[in-house]
Amino acid sequence: MSGKQYLKNQLPVILINLLGMLVLALFLIASDNPIQTVLFIFAVWSIVLVLSLLAFYFSRKKYLNKLLNMTEQLEERYLLPEIMQVPERADEQVFYQIMKMAEKSMLERIGEVQRERREYKEYIEQWIHEVKTPITAMKLLCENNRSPFSREVLAELENINQYTEQALYYARSEHAEKDYSVREVNLCDVVHSAIADNKYLLRQSNMSIQIDDIETKVYTDEKWVRFILNQIIGNAIKYHAEQPILHFRATKTNDKIVLSISDNGIGIPKSDLPRIFEKGFTGQNGRTGKNSTGIGLYLCKRLCDKLGIGLTAYSENRGTTISLIFQMNDFIIGVQG
Template sequence: MNSRRYWKNRIPFLLTNLICMVALIVFLLVCGNSISVVLLILVVWAVVLLSGLFLTYWKRKQQMQKLLDMAGWLSERYLISEVMELPEQAEDQVYYQLLKMAGKSMLEQIGEVRRERLEYKEYIEQWIHEIKTPITAMKLLCENHRTDWTKELLLELEKTNRFTEQALYYARSEHTEKDYSVREMSLSQVVHQAIADNKYLLLQSGVRLEVEEMADTVYSDEKWVRFILNQLIANVVKYRSGQPVLRFSTRRQQDQVILVVEDNGIGISPADLPRVFEKGFTGQNGRMVQQSTGIGLYLCKRLCDKLGIGIAAESSGQGTAISLAFHINCLIHEVQG
């Protein structure tokens, strides 16, 4: 509570008491009272007045500080009226009722927004599952009737499938715990599956693959990790330069297995590197590549955080290396060693 403003608000009350004091002095002197009696009465008045004001100020300050502390502890501060006590003063009770009404209205609006978001999320998921059927059918038709134009069509279908997957995982990323299954998986297998998912894109772009031998197994959700790798592969093609090279490798680092996805593309500017995982951030490269949305790496970071996978980007201006750090416990480390 602001002390200066509190006392400033009490100025009318103090002026009223001052005027009453002056009127009392005049009255007492006219009635023939001595100066000493008048001064004694004024001193008693002033002491009682100031004591009451300071006591009221201290009590109000304690109450306000308690409310501020309670609000600071709450994660949803609009619920302050649910945890605060009913005030003693009549005017404070009016503000208390207003807070209760505002809190109730806020809860109703939040509930409505959450219902709308859930309905929209369910609609998006249903739509994506429905659209996957014709995409799969078109891919089968094109693979059974190989011509030059069907190869082009397969590439576009692969992109369409990747974009629908991106939309699906974006919708589910808020509650990944409801959709993932953590189990032992081979890094080599998941890497080759991700490469197969993007085979037409890699062939069309002339990307040379270098996949080192990977004997490590980790515990995570294979489907989500595969999606993360698909996003990284798409970025390699999108930001390629000259003869593109995509390299997969692993290394041990204390209690972690590090999967490195490295390319020789245009790289990332040092100024942009700290922000590459921010939502919607495209940086200097995004201005050169019109297809950049700033969603791919953001989704990778969000999903990695949910799955407990460390993700980091390195670039020296030429080429980029994205590292995925999988934690392993001591037992798994000994068995794999």
Template sequence: MRYKEYLKDQLPAIITHVLSMLFCVVFLSAVDVQANIILILLLIWFLIAASYIHIRFFFRKRYFAELLLQLERLDKKYLICEVMEHPILTEDKIYHMLLKAANKSMMEQVSESKRERKEYKEYIEQWIHDVKTPISAMKLLCENNKSDTTRKLMAELEKVSHYTDQALYYARSENVEKDYFIKEVSLSEMIHAAVAENKQLLLQNHISVEVNNCDNTVYTDEKWIGFILNQIIANAVKYSGKEPKIGFEVNSKQGQVVLIIYDNGVGISEPDLPRIFEKGFTGQNGRTGKSSTGIGLFLCKRLCEKLGIGIAVKSESGQGTQVELFFPKGDFVRVQE
């Protein structure tokens, strides 16, 4: 609160005092009161009024400064009316009552929104689990009746499976801590499992796979990392170039195990690169006929942050893309030298 702004708010009271003083001067002059007595009276009046306005400014400023300090310290700002001291002035009591009523209404709306969101999330998760059954059944039918048509159908079913997994993991990504199990896993085994899961997709697009020096083990959640690898592989397939290939290798640097996934696809343009982890961002490649949603890398980034894993992407347009996953290395992580 600034003194100039405070005086502006007190302008009606100041004008009232000035008019009252003028009326007093006129009245006292009319009854033949000496001028020096009127002057002393006006001076005392002015000092009392000015002192009151100034002292009130000091207390109001301190009161609001304490409120702002309490607000700054709160993680949940909307709880300010619950922690602030009960006001003394009637005007402040009315504002406090209005604030509590607004806060109560807001809390009720938030609770209702959370309940509806939870119900919708549970429905989506249940629907995804239900739809996976016919997808698995169709895959089994295709495996038992192999032909060019069923192989193509298998590749499309893998895409459908990826999209359903994407929806499921998106629904669960806010609460990863409720659905993860950290254990020692082999990067080589996770890579081969991801490649096997995308087998038909890779075969249909004639993509070769290279796995080099990936015998390291790390501590992480195998299921969530598997989803991240699937997303990266799906992107590499979607944006593949001539004589396409995907490679995997592991390096150890700066106290971390780094899993590198690279391809020789169309790459990412320099202006798009800083924004690839933004939700819904498809970039130049996504606007050239590719069925991009802008969700895959956003989910990868979010899951990596939840799992304490770093992720970085290096790419040049027309020169392929390289994705790096950084696993923390400590006494509990064994690295094959």
């Protein structure tokens, strides 16, 4: 609250006091009182008025600043009426009641939105689980009737399965901590499982797989890391070049293990690199007919943050390297040592 605005608000009070002082001065002069007496009363009245205005200004400013600080510290600022004291002034009590009604309305609306989101999430999860049944049946039919056509169908089924998995993990990513189970995982097993999930797409694109010695164990959730690897492999297939190669390697330092997935594809433009983990960002490559949604890498980043895994991307001219960085605390290092 500024002093200028406060004086502007108190202008009626100041004018009434000045009018009262003028009337009293005229009455005293008309009653043959000495001019010194009139001036003295005028001065005392003015001092009392100024002091009262100043005292009220500082007390109100302190109270309002306290409210502002309380509001800034709140994450849900509509809950301010729950922590503020009930005001004593009648006009402030009216505004307090208005804030309480607004808070109640907001809580009811939030509850309704949360209920709708929960129901929608449950529906998506149920739909995905149901649609996986015909996908699995079609895979079995194709695998039991091998032909060039069935191999093409199997590759497209892997694409469909990836999109359904993406939708499922997106629905669950908000509360990922309720779904994952952290335990000791062999990176080699996870990498081979992810490759198996994409075997027909990899074969269709003639992708060569190179795997260095990755017999390394980390503590994480195997299912979520497998999904992250599927997204990375899917991007490598989508943006592959001639004679594509996908290279997996793991390096170990004192307190971390880095799993790097490198390809020799078209790469990522330098201007796009800082934004590839943003939701919905497709970049220059995604606008060239690749049907990119900008969700895959965003989900990878979101899930890595939930699991405490570092995620980085490097690309220069050709090829891209995505690295998963698994942190090792002192206790795990001691056990493995």
